[in-house]
Amino acid sequence: MFTLIKEDKETKARLGLFETYHGKLQTPSFFPVATQGAVKGLSPKELEEIGIDGLLVNAYHVHMRPGVSVIKACGGLHKFMGFPKTIITDSGGYQIFSLENFRKVTDSGVTFRSHIDGKEFFLSPESMVEIQQELGTDVVVPLDECVKYPSSYADAAVAAKRTIDWAAKAKSYYDKDTSGKFLFFAIIQGSVYPDLRKFCLEEVLKLNIDGACIGGLSVGEPKELRYNMLSLINSALDKNYIRYFMGYGLPEDILEAVSEGIDLFDCVVPTRLGRTGTVFTRGGKIVVRNAPYAKDNTPLDETCPCYVCRNFSRAYLRHLLNVNEVLSVQLLSYHNIFWYKQFMDKIREAITAERFSQFKKDFLSNYKEK
Amino acid sequence: MFTLIKEDKETKARLGLFETYHGKLQTPSFFPVATQGAVKGLSPKELEEIGIDGLLVNAYHVHMRPGVSVIKACGGLHKFMGFPKTIITDSGGYQIFSLENFRKVTDSGVTFRSHIDGKEFFLSPESMVEIQQELGTDVVVPLDECVKYPSSYADAAVAAKRTIDWAAKAKSYYDKDTSGKFLFFAIIQGSVYPDLRKFCLEEVLKLNIDGACIGGLSVGEPKELRYNMLSLINSALDKNYIRYFMGYGLPEDILEAVSEGIDLFDCVVPTRLGRTGTVFTRGGKIVVRNAPYAKDNTPLDETCPCYVCRNFSRAYLRHLLNVNEVLSVQLLSYHNIFWYKQFMDKIREAITAERFSQFKKDFLSNYKEK
Numbered sequence: 001m002f003t004l005i006k007e008d009k010e011t012k013a014r015l016g017l018f019e020t021y022h023g024k025l026q027t028p029s030f031f032p033v034a035t036q037g038a039v040k041g042l043s044p045k046e047l048e049e050i051g052i053d054g055l056l057v058n059a060y061h062v063h064m065r066p067g068v069s070v071i072k073a074c075g076g077l078h079k080f081m082g083f084p085k086t087i088i089t090d091s092g093g094y095q096i097f098s099l100e101n102f103r104k105v106t107d108s109g110v111t112f113r114s115h116i117d118g119k120e121f122f123l124s125p126e127s128m129v130e131i132q133q134e135l136g137t138d139v140v141v142p143l144d145e146c147v148k149y150p151s152s153y154a155d156a157a158v159a160a161k162r163t164i165d166w167a168a169k170a171k172s173y174y175d176k177d178t179s180g181k182f183l184f185f186a187i188i189q190g191s192v193y194p195d196l197r198k199f200c201l202e203e204v205l206k207l208n209i210d211g212a213c214i215g216g217l218s219v220g221e222p223k224e225l226r227y228n229m230l231s232l233i234n235s236a237l238d239k240n241y242i243r244y245f246m247g248y249g250l251p252e253d254i255l256e257a258v259s260e261g262i263d264l265f266d267c268v269v270p271t272r273l274g275r276t277g278t279v280f281t282r283g284g285k286i287v288v289r290n291a292p293y294a295k296d297n298t299p300l301d302e303t304c305p306c307y308v309c310r311n312f313s314r315a316y317l318r319h320l321l322n323v324n325e326v327l328s329v330q331l332l333s334y335h336n337i338f339w340y341k342q343f344m345d346k347i348r349e350a351i352t353a354e355r356f357s358q359f360k361k362d363f364l365s366n367y368k369e370k
Numbered sequence: 371m372f373t374l375i376k377e378d379k380e381t382k383a384r385l386g387l388f389e390t391y392h393g394k395l396q397t398p399s400f401f402p403v404a405t406q407g408a409v410k411g412l413s414p415k416e417l418e419e420i421g422i423d424g425l426l427v428n429a430y431h432v433h434m435r436p437g438v439s440v441i442k443a444c445g446g447l448h449k450f451m452g453f454p455k456t457i458i459t460d461s462g463g464y465q466i467f468s469l470e471n472f473r474k475v476t477d478s479g480v481t482f483r484s485h486i487d488g489k490e491f492f493l494s495p496e497s498m499v500e501i502q503q504e505l506g507t508d509v510v511v512p513l514d515e516c517v518k519y520p521s522s523y524a525d526a527a528v529a530a531k532r533t534i535d536w537a538a539k540a541k542s543y544y545d546k547d548t549s550g551k552f553l554f555f556a557i558i559q560g561s562v563y564p565d566l567r568k569f570c571l572e573e574v575l576k577l578n579i580d581g582a583c584i585g586g587l588s589v590g591e592p593k594e595l596r597y598n599m600l601s602l603i604n605s606a607l608d609k610n611y612i613r614y615f616m617g618y619g620l621p622e623d624i625l626e627a628v629s630e631g632i633d634l635f636d637c638v639v640p641t642r643l644g645r646t647g648t649v650f651t652r653g654g655k656i657v658v659r660n661a662p663y664a665k666d667n668t669p670l671d672e673t674c675p676c677y678v679c680r681n682f683s684r685a686y687l688r689h690l691l692n693v694n695e696v697l698s699v700q701l702l703s704y705h706n707i708f709w710y711k712q713f714m715d716k717i718r719e720a721i722t723a724e725r726f727s728q729f730k731k732d733f734l735s736n737y738k739e740k
Contacts (some may be wrong), residue, residue, distance in 0.1 A: 036689075036693045036695060037686075037689065037690075037693075037695075038690055038695045038697040039697070040695065040696055040697070041696050041697070041700075042697070043677075043697060043700060043701065044681065045677060045681075065689065065692060065693055066664065066685065066688075066689040066692070069665070070664060070665050070685055070689065073665040073667060073685065074665075074667045074683050074685050074686060075667070080683070080685070080686050081686065082681040082682050082686070275696075294436065294440060295439070295440050295443040295444075297443055297444045297445070307413075307415060311414065311415075311452040312452055313444050313450070315436065315440055315443065315444050315450070316407075316444060316450050316451065316452070318436075319406075319407065319435065319436040319440065320407075320408055322435060322436070323406045323407075323435055325406060325407075325408045325410065326410055326411050326645075326696060326699050326700075327408040327409070327410070327411070327412070327413060329696050330411075330413060330696075330700060331413065
C-alpha cells in the first residue's frame with residue numbers, strides 16, 4: 001500500500017512508494033483527471049509514453065454515463081479505458097453537492113437529479129462503495145459532504161459529522177469484500193476549523209483506512225488558512241498514511257503542499273488550461289494563443305524534451321488554436337501533462353538528493369506569471 | 371516524378387511510384403486532408419506510425435490563416451506542420467468559388483472576401499503559384515474555375531477555357547523557379563461534357579506538366595457520367611502521367627476509380643466521418659454512436675490491427691462520443707485513417723499479384739451499408 005521511503009530534513013516533504021492492485025508508483029505523484037473515463041486530449045498510449053502511473057476517475061460521472069453495467073460488461077474500468085495502471089475513483093460527493101440538481105441530503109444518503117436527463121437518483125455511502133468496486137477501482141473513496149467556503153461552524157460541523165458517519169458505513173460495506181483488490185481512503189472534511197479537521201482525522205483513523213484524502217480545501221479560502229489546515233492534518237497524522245490532496249493544484253501550489261507533507265495530487269488544470277491555450281514552462285505559464293507568439297518559431301519550453309516541444313513551434317500551436325483544430329487540444333494537453341510529470345520527477349529527485357528546499361527556491365525564482 | 375510500374379490486365383488499374391522533393395510513395399495512394407495545416411485529430415507522429423506518405427493542404431486556407439509570412443518564418447509548411455513527407459497544396463479554387471464571399475472572376479483572377487473577416491482579396495493564377503512556392507509545397511496546383519453540377523455547356527465551356535488559360539499563366543510563372551523543388555500538376559475541368567474534358571486535357575498536356583488532376587467531378591453528377599469522364603480522360607492521357615482524382619472518395623468509389631486508372635486520391639471522408647461516429651470496417655461502415663453498440667465489447671473491426679482496434683471496444687468509443695470526449699475524435703479518426711491506409715495497401719498488393727478484379731469483387735461482397 002504505502003511505504004515511506006525518506007523524509008526531508010528542512011521541510012515536511014517525503015518520498016514514498018504507493019502500491020495498488022494495478023501497480024506501484026513513487027510519491028509525490030500527480031494523477032491526471034479522467035472524469036468521464038478519458039483524459040481530455042490524451043490516449044492511454046500517450047499517457048504510457050509520458051509515464052503516467054495513475055488516473056482519477058469520477059465514479060458519479062461514469063455511473064451516470066455509460067453506467068456500471070456497461071463498464072462491467074467490458075471487463076471493468078481498466079480494460080474499458082485501456083489504462084492498465086492505478087485508478088482512483090472519487091465518489092463524486094463534491095460534484096453532487098455542487099450541482100444545481102442536488103435535491104436532499106439525509107443521514108442515509110443523497111438524492112439528486114441526473115445532470116443529463118433530470119432523472120432522480122439516490123446514492124448511499126454503501127451503494128457508492130458497491131459502484132466503485134463493480135467498476136474495478138484500485139482505491140475506493142467514500143461519499144462525503146463538502147461545504148462551500150465560507151461556511152458557518154455549525155454547517156461545517158454537520159457536514160463533517162455526516163462525512164465521518166458515511167465513511168464508517170462505507171467502510172463496513174467495503175469490509176465485506178475479501179478480494180484484496182481495493183484500497184480504502186477516507187476523506188477529511190471540516191472546512192477551515194481546526195477542531196473539526198482534527199475530529200475528522202481522529203475518527204477516520206479508527207476505521208483502519210489505507211490513506212487519507214484531504215477534501216474541502218482550495219474552494220476559495222485564503223492560502224494561509226489552507227496551509228494551516230494541511231499542516232495541522234499532516235502533523236496529527238501518522239506518517240505511514242499516504243496523504244492525498246484532492247483537486248489540487250498549480251505547480252507553485254504543489255511545491256507548497258509537498259513541503260507540508262502531501263504525497264498525492266490530482267487536478268484538471270494541465271488539461272483544462274492546455275486545451276484553452278495556456279501552457280506550463282520553466283519560466284511560468286504562457287498563453288500561446290496570444291498575438292506575440294504569431295511568428296514565434298521556438299518551442300513552448302526550450303528545456304522540455306516532450307514530443308510537442310521537439311517538433312512544433314509556438315506559432316504553429318497558436319495557429320491550431322486560432323483555427324479551432326482539435327490537434328491543438330491534443331498537443332497542448334500532451335505538453336502540459338508531460339511537463340507536470342517531469343515536474344513531479346524533479347521534486348522526487350530533489351528530495352532524494354536532499355536539496356528539495358533549494359529546488360523549490362530555484363524553481364519559484366524562474367517561474368513567473370507572464 | 372512518376373514511374374509506371376505495372377498495368378492490370380483485366381482493368382485499367384496501375385501500380386506506380388511517385389517521387390517528390392520530400393519522398394517517394396507507391397500508387398494507388400490516398401492522401402489524408404490537412405485543410406488548415408493539420409489532419410483533424412491526428413498528430414504527425416500518428417500519421418507516421420500509420421505510414422501516411424502524403425497530405426493535401428489547402429493553400430487558400432493557410433494563406434488566409436496563419437498567412438504565408440508566418441509559415442515562411444517557421445521554415446515552410448513541412449517544418450511548420452512537423453510533417454516531413456510529400457505535401458500537395460490545392461490552390462483552393464473550389465473553396466473560393468463555393469464560398470458565399472466569392473465576388474468576381476475575370477481573366478486575370480478572382481476577387482473574394484475572406485471567410486474570416488470579410489476583407490477583400492484578389493488572387494491571380496500567378497500569385498497562387500507564388501503562395502504555394504513560398505509555402506514550400508511539393509506539388510503546385512494552379513487556380514482553376516470549378517462549375518457546379520448541373521451547369522450549361524456554355525458555362526462549363528467558359529470555366530474550362532479559363533482554367534486552361536490560368537494553368538498556362540501559372541505554368542509560365544512556375545517555370546521561372548529553377549530550384550527543382552516543386553512539381554506542377556494541372557487541373558482538368560469540363561463538367562460532364564466529353565469534348566470540354568478532351569479539350570482541357572489536350573491543352574494542359576501542351577504545358578509540360580508533371581501530373582493531371584481531375585477536378586469538377588463528384589459534385590452531384592450521376593456515377594455513370596462520372597466514370598464515363600474518368601474513362602475518357604484516362605484513355606486519352608499518356609499512361610506516364612500520374613492521375614489525381616481530387617476530393618474523392620469512399621472505399622467503393624476508390625475501387626471503381628482505381629479500375630479506371632486513377633493513381634492518387636484525397637478526401638475528408640475518413641476524418642469527417644470518424645469524428646462524428648462513423649467508422650469503416652471490413653463489413654461496411656458502422657455508426658458506432660448507435661444504441662446497439664452500448665455494451666458491445668468487440669473492436670470496431672475484428673480484422674483491423676490498429677491501436678484502436680487492439681485496445682478499445684465499440685462500447686467505450688460510443689461512450690466517448692456520447693459524452694463529447696475529444697478522445698473520441700482522436701481514436702475514431704485514427705482508426706479510419708489507418709483503415710484507409712491498409713485498404714490502399716491491399717489494392718496495391720492485389721494489382722501486384724494480378725488479382726485486383728477478384729479483390730474488388732471480394733471486398734464489395736463483404737462491404738455492406740449497415
